[in-house]
Amino acid sequence: MFDSLLDESRLVKKKAAEAEAKGRVEERAEEIEALRQLILGIVQTRFPALAQLAQQKVATLSEPKQFHGLIMQIAMARDEAATRELLRM
Numbered sequence: 001m002f003d004s005l006l007d008e009s010r011l012v013k014k015k016a017a018e019a020e021a022k023g024r025v026e027e028r029a030e031e032i033e034a035l036r037q038l039i040l041g042i043v044q045t046r047f048p049a050l051a052q053l054a055q056q057k058v059a060t061l062s063e064p065k066q067f068h069g070l071i072m073q074i075a076m077a078r079d080e081a082a083t084r085e086l087l088r089m
Contacts, residue, residue, distance in 0.1 A: 035067035047080045057087045
């Protein structure tokens with residue numbers, strides 16, 4: 001009886017929703033940080049001279065889709081000059 005009252009409580013539902021939203025935000029932040037580190041690692045390995053430019057670029061990105069696109073472009077870049085152009089865009 002009391003369990004069903006608690007389950008139906010607006011406060012309990014609100015707290016559960018807040019916890020779920022907080023979990024999603026933290027998960028997204030972790031995903032973005034992992035993508036940021038991936039880009040920096042790729043650039044550092046392929047073109048160490050562009051590491052600082054890559055750091056500046058990833059600081060401007062906020063959507064996983066943006067990171068994924070940049071990763072693909074960097075992976076396909078022919079040379080350092082092409083990568084530099086990608087990081088300046």
